[in-house]
Amino acid sequence: MTTTRIQRYADLIVHIGTNVQPGQILYVLALPEHAELVRALAKSGYDAGVRYVDVQYVDPHVRRTMIERADDEVLTFSPPWLVERYRAAADGGALVMIAGEDEPELLADLDQARVGKARTLDALDELRRGQSGRTLSWTIAAWPTSGWAQQMFGEPDVERLWEAIAATVALDDDDPVASWQAHTAKLRERARRLNELRLDTLRYDGPGTDLTVGLLEAHRWVGGGVETTYGAFHVPNMPTEEVFTTPDRRRAEGTVRSTRPLQLGGTVVRDLEFRLEDGRIVDVSAASGADAVRAQLETDENGARLGEVALVDGESRVGKTGLTFFNTLFDENATCHIAFGNAIVFGTELEDVAPDDLEAHGFNLSSIHTDFMVGGPDVTVTGITRDGSEVPLLVEDVWQL
């Protein structure tokens, strides 16, 4: 990891990921093990003309101690200053969140009900408000850590992980900014074609999977990025390979087998399977981590309903690495995925609907949003239009439109 390469990466995150505008405040949310990238982001931010770079380090060990020892009511406590900070960020700020834990299984031996509950609810509500209302220009990007590399490769080969991350974000392309512009244009074109189809339902067929998911009548396919209300096109995930939209919370039936491990609050969930009835996940099994999933599903009354469906083909730069990253940012971009929990307003045409009225449209509201991976060469995804005709979308990981 040379200094100049790290700085190029930070520049890419700031310019493509957040597309920060002069005079904005650039917020960075990181773990202590991300300090090297955080410091490069600060330089990129000031060089891009931001007013102030506002860094928050969350110490996962302090969080572990809180989950272990604090009173129940503290698990969901947001310090008022944190609500204020996220409120200010949501109202016109830019935010970089960094993924890549050095101790990804740090919370695995704790009471998973407490781990699942431990969320700064009021503060996160502010961030969600900024994301849904498109007043926050945000991105999630990754930093290679020793423990993460250990988890992926069985040895702490950080350089190998760094190479893999760099490949997925086009860092070593001749002109990474141009590569990103072409890439997001391709994803936007996919979303445009899907929107033309006016689909009613998606069907997934594969080993262990026989699932239909109804789409919201007002669904909108989105890919590549999002434009803020003030006109800044930004890329919320780096890498990103998906086009996604919003399911109807009332319509999902069948069984689905996850095709990749899922990293969830310090636990790795393997061989996850769900059965769904009337839009709700009613049965969970997994070789490991089932308790962590159940705790999430039970977070609130809509935790077990679906909030997102996303399509990714075999051309994905993430998929092409051939790696399982044990990290949703990457694994969800390797292949098709579905999320349970909260839906995303800009994956709909309901942006002007009052929050209290969203649910009547079939939009799911929850305090969680968790993606799990369902795609791969053995899984066929078919769209069913409103007039009942079937349109192949993905066959053997090849994009069909």
Added chain:
Amino acid sequence: MTTTRIQRYADLIVHIGTNVQPGQILYVLALPEHAELVRALAKSGYDAGVRYVDVQYVDPHVRRTMIERADDEVLTFSPPWLVERYRAAADGGALVMIAGEDEPELLADLDQARVGKARTLDALDELRRGQSGRTLSWTIAAWPTSGWAQQMFGEPDVERLWEAIAATVALDDDDPVASWQAHTAKLRERARRLNELRLDTLRYDGPGTDLTVGLLEAHRWVGGGVETTYGAFHVPNMPTEEVFTTPDRRRAEGTVRSTRPLQLGGTVVRDLEFRLEDGRIVDVSAASGADAVRAQLETDENGARLGEVALVDGESRVGKTGLTFFNTLFDENATCHIAFGNAIVFGTELEDVAPDDLEAHGFNLSSIHTDFMVGGPDVTVTGITRDGSEVPLLVEDVWQL
């Protein structure tokens, strides 16, 4: 540094330093290099019954980049969330601040005028309000870092520094809590005797030093610790060896030569000398770091007037280490010191006086407070009472009362 010893140290800081009460929030202000102590403090805090442990890591490299690259007005900017955080802490919280930078000269090559100006003024005002009003239960304690050890010993001997710190805070005494109780009782007794003398002036005589400092008519000597308005006796500095009081901002005359190096905002000031007239520092010289001192003195109109005088004898556990720590927390507790800048209300009988009226009493108001060391075996400190009689206080580092 064994885990159990670190945990004993954290327990001592929480119980003696902040004397935290069940249900309080314990705030921790640290650098990333203090993570090991921070994590132990979190455990100590929850075990002591605090409601929540609220940790803030400040990244000194991000701060350096801000000082280098941000607009002038940003140097003194406090993000609103930070003001809110310190306000909440000041109103009945407990706060541990950790000293001991891993890169103590990180800011030395920057424009010292900008370094001196870079302070989150509005946020620090809140902390000062909590300290002056005794609604905040706070302490500063140290953590040994590699770079600090390098500065002290010429090699990164962290274990040696850890032993030195442990010695100064009685960590390896049979019963450290009992040692601290006896120690703070001794300092309180010294303060009591000094208060009985009703002194008018202190005189310092030594090589390069011929200084008189008038005391506030309403001065009060304080030592050992402070009691909050809700009755929690806490120890703001660990270690602490001083008894201190408040000078009259209008009355200081002569010359003073600092007897120890001073760590100041990333710079080490050596061989510092001041000349004072009518209470104001009018001339500064130093072998290194004079610019950093001048920048501090010029921070505001009262930066060059005195805010504290403190007496420390040769029995000091810090002094007995024979070490220069290049860190004010320790070096000020090795020997007598004086501060320029803001005075401390609880070193007076003026606690009920409105802030706007304090200056008329001779109390100095400034946004800075910087201690420099003036004591040692060659420096005699004499008290002059209101009726003009002279009382030896320190002769050859021996306490005379």
